[in-house]
Amino acid sequence: MNAPALKDLLFKLADDQLVLGHRNSEWTGLGPILEEDIAFSSMAQDKIGHSLAFYTLLHEELGEQDPDTLAFTRPATEFHNSQLVELPNGEYDFSLIRHFLYDNAEIIRFESLSQSSYTPVAKVATKLKGEIKYHVLHANTWLTNLGSSTEEAILRLQSSLNELLPYALGMFEQSKYEAELIADGIYSGEEAIKTEWLKRIKNVLAKTDLQLPDPDTTAPVLGGRYGTHTPHLQALIDEMSEVFKCDPGAEW
Amino acid sequence: MAYTKDEILELLQEVKDPEIPVLSLVDLGVITDVDITEAGHVTVQMTPTFSGCPAMEYMKQEVEQSLERHGIRSHTVKMSFDKPWDSNKISERGRKALQEYGLAPPPKYDLILDLDILDYATCPNCHSTNTTMRSPFGPTLCRSLHYCNDCRQMFEQFKPL
Known part of the structure; x- marks a missing residue:
């Protein structure tokens, strides 16, 4: 078992979900309609639950600290999430496009990992790939409906898509263990995930008036997987961990 | 007294989903197995419906308390994804x-x-x-x-x- 490669993989999965889960929770009470308020709050709960499942593997199988310590005490430079998930929510169109770009990739990761040669992660991924279908359904439904509706909706979504595509491409930044993970049958690798992701998002976008900027000529925003982040991440961590840090040993 | 697996599943009928109080955990399908050793130690295997469900820890405690109420002192309740839940x-x-x-x-x-x-x-x-x-x-x-x-x-x- 290749522990450093597995840790790298599990941290990026867990950190993406924790950070996006926190961003989704910021829609609680602010959603444009009640159903969307509930949807983003529910997805927040799911994503934080999913991150817990991966932090638990890091703790129980790979000797890392307990999930709360991992979630709340690391500085931003030790987070392996993509920069896509740490950006502030912006307006609803921005959050919706991020949700669409992120979850269509996440479901492919879970599908791939459910076949992993590393059994503990395969079990977790098998469970989570059923749950994430609802996130993908939600994103694709809203994108299809709004992406072919009014001029303002289309303009806003297109502008967010243009802004977020470079960050979304950054999700597929390769790990330094990429070749080993693929050779050991642990993970299909970022390039394979990205190819499938482009196929799926193009299928959905084809039902709308939105245009995907050319991914081959768009420079990805890299660095997140290696601890390079925007200042937004440390601010998010400070807020998320404020209560925990008041009394780290407290029994809740 | 010693219980059989079926008897334990029957007595666990009293533990309900905290958010759907008419539905027992056994009928919900989150209790995946019950194992009894010759020495009488009871192991109950559970699995979450949704992995982010905040009620799972509470349900686990309720199962433990139910076992205690029926005089089963030697028990372990385990939560895992070994047999993942689905709605069927x-x-x-x-x-x-x-x-x-x-x-x-x-x-x-x-x-x-x-x-x-x-x-x-x-x-x-x-x-x-x-x-x-x-x-x-x-x-x-x-x-x-x-x-x-x-x-x-x-x-x-x-x-x-």
């Missing part, structure tokens, strides 16, 4: 209980979840199938929101998973 694991008795509670039971499916089945919820009030899904997310992670075009009532469905 809800028993017929559980489906009936959900229906009577006013919550549409999840449609049975072949485990290749085609999300189109979400659009065909049956209204638990008037049994019409002329219904529309309003949102795949409801008041808890395991419920979706629907509207009945015949009796014109909102209703919730336990999601297929």
Whole structure:
């Protein structure tokens, strides 16, 4: 078992979900309609639950600290999430496009990992790939409906898509263990995930008036997987961990 | 006294889902196995419905307390993804209980979840199938929101998973 490669993989999965889960929770009470308020709050709960499942593997199988310590005490430079998930929510169109770009990739990761040669992660991924279908359904439904509706909706979504595509491409930044993970049958690798992701998002976008900027000529925003982040991440961590840090040993 | 596996499953019928008080955990399908050693140690295996469900820890404690109440002192309750939950694991008795509670039971499916089945919820009030899904997310992670075009009532469905 290749522990450093597995840790790298599990941290990026867990950190993406924790950070996006926190961003989704910021829609609680602010959603444009009640159903969307509930949807983003529910997805927040799911994503934080999913991150817990991966932090638990890091703790129980790979000797890392307990999930709360991992979630709340690391500085931003030790987070392996993509920069896509740490950006502030912006307006609803921005959050919706991020949700669409992120979850269509996440479901492919879970599908791939459910076949992993590393059994503990395969079990977790098998469970989570059923749950994430609802996130993908939600994103694709809203994108299809709004992406072919009014001029303002289309303009806003297109502008967010243009802004977020470079960050979304950054999700597929390769790990330094990429070749080993693929050779050991642990993970299909970022390039394979990205190819499938482009196929799926193009299928959905084809039902709308939105245009995907050319991914081959768009420079990805890299660095997140290696601890390079925007200042937004440390601010998010400070807020998320404020209560925990008041009394780290407290029994809740 | 020593219990058999079936007797333990029967006595655990008293432990209900905290958010759906008519549905036992056994009928919900989250109790996946009961193992009794020759020395009488009881191991109950559980698995979460949705991995982010905040009620799982509470359910685990309720199972432990139920075992204690029936004089089973030597026990272990384990939570794992070894036998992952899916909505087909809800028993017929559980489906009936959900229906009577006013919550549409999840449609049975072949485990290749085609999300189109979400659009065909049956209204638990008037049994019409002329219904529309309003949102795949409801008041808890395991419920979706629907509207009945015949009796014109909102209703919730336990999601297929």
